[in-house]
Amino acid sequence: MLAYILDNKTLKIKDLLEFEEYEFREDIEYTEKSSVTVARKPNIEEDDFVLCKDDNRRVFIGICETFGSGSDKSKYQISLLQKENLFDREIFAEHEELIEQSGIEDFIVRAIQDNFISSGDEQMDKSYLSVFADTHTPIAAKVEAENGVYNLKTYLGNAKQYYGICLDFVFSDKLEIRVSKKEEPSIPIDIEVTDISDYTETYSVSVLAKLLVNWKVPDSQDEEGNPVTGALTRRTFYLLADRTITEDGESEERAAGTVKSMYIEAQTEEEMLQQVYNAFTGNQYSHKVSFNLIKSSRLYPAERFFVGRNCTIKTKSGVRTSIVTKSEVKSNSEMIGLTFGKLKVTLIEKLRRQKW
Numbered sequence: 001m002l003a004y005i006l007d008n009k010t011l012k013i014k015d016l017l018e019f020e021e022y023e024f025r026e027d028i029e030y031t032e033k034s035s036v037t038v039a040r041k042p043n044i045e046e047d048d049f050v051l052c053k054d055d056n057r058r059v060f061i062g063i064c065e066t067f068g069s070g071s072d073k074s075k076y077q078i079s080l081l082q083k084e085n086l087f088d089r090e091i092f093a094e095h096e097e098l099i100e101q102s103g104i105e106d107f108i109v110r111a112i113q114d115n116f117i118s119s120g121d122e123q124m125d126k127s128y129l130s131v132f133a134d135t136h137t138p139i140a141a142k143v144e145a146e147n148g149v150y151n152l153k154t155y156l157g158n159a160k161q162y163y164g165i166c167l168d169f170v171f172s173d174k175l176e177i178r179v180s181k182k183e184e185p186s187i188p189i190d191i192e193v194t195d196i197s198d199y200t201e202t203y204s205v206s207v208l209a210k211l212l213v214n215w216k217v218p219d220s221q222d223e224e225g226n227p228v229t230g231a232l233t234r235r236t237f238y239l240l241a242d243r244t245i246t247e248d249g250e251s252e253e254r255a256a257g258t259v260k261s262m263y264i265e266a267q268t269e270e271e272m273l274q275q276v277y278n279a280f281t282g283n284q285y286s287h288k289v290s291f292n293l294i295k296s297s298r299l300y301p302a303e304r305f306f307v308g309r310n311c312t313i314k315t316k317s318g319v320r321t322s323i324v325t326k327s328e329v330k331s332n333s334e335m336i337g338l339t340f341g342k343l344k345v346t347l348i349e350k351l352r353r354q355k356w
Contacts, residue, residue: 103136140270204286209257
């Protein structure tokens with residue numbers, strides 16, 4: 001394999017390195033790190049792009065975090081962040097109206113343009129960067145910002161989880177980023193097939209079944225500048241057995257689980273309801289399923305299992321709807337490690353799973 005080292009300021013190729021040892025990890029929150037091990041000292045700096053190819057096939061794009069040699073001074077390991085860490089920055093929540101009027105993709109495009117391309121700071125702006133929206137998905141939602149500030153990388157992870165919005169990085173003499181909603185059909189998976197091994201599953205017993213909402217319309221001013229207090233309304237939502245949501249507390253199809261209270265400040269009912277849906281959607285992924293898949297599998301081609309892909313898993317305990325939340329590929333293994341769901345497994349849960 002070859003690693004192309006691209007300068008983070010000009011995008012020009014600084015070095016070209018052969019490598020055989022690697023670990024490529026991706027997850028839905030962009031926190032996992034990867035690495036490649038090369039035979040000589042690389043010409044690389046922090047924040048340089050590393051484009052890894054197998055022949056002409058792109059296998060991974062990362063951003064250099066650090067590099068160094070271990071006890072074996074003849075080898076150097078480059079630690080890589082996921083490419084979306086390019087946008088790991090606190091920025092102001094602006095032009096939120098685009099989310100509902102044009103689409104969440106257009107909002108992301110504007111945020112990147114205003115803060116990473118055309119901010120007016122020549123030292124910080126990246127002239128080689130361009131960004132486009134290939135789809136448009138209007139959503140009645142606001143950015144979850146603290147004092148008007150949010151982290152764009154975190155927002156991108158949430159957009160992928162809740163709405164299927166992904167960023168594609170296309171390198172040429174420039175870096176073109178395409179923002180789009182991925183709408184591939186859910187992949188049906190049978191864990192009994194021989195291409196899958198080391199299957200484990202853990203499910204939360206604390207399923208959100210009832211959500212109490214205090215919905216506050218933001219305060220405003222009338223035409224004469226007098227303060228107008230926004231209405232405060234209490235609403236209650238229930239999860240049904242088919243995973244839909246209702247406000248009918250008498251429904252015989254209500255699911256069992258826990259109760260949560262939530263304060264939502266939103267101008268319209270549609271915005272409030274979107275946050276309610278997000279709360280129950282996150283609840284849907286309160287599990288952790290993991291298994292290894294043969295890299296060369298024809299039944300389940302590995303390239304289909306990108307992070308954020310919807311899947312329907314037929315397990316020993318039933319059929320589960322989930323998404324890929326982590327993938328791991330290593331040079332010393334013929335398997336790909338896949339994780340589904342977002343349950344954070346505690347030590348006690350790990351011990352219980354081992355006991356079973």
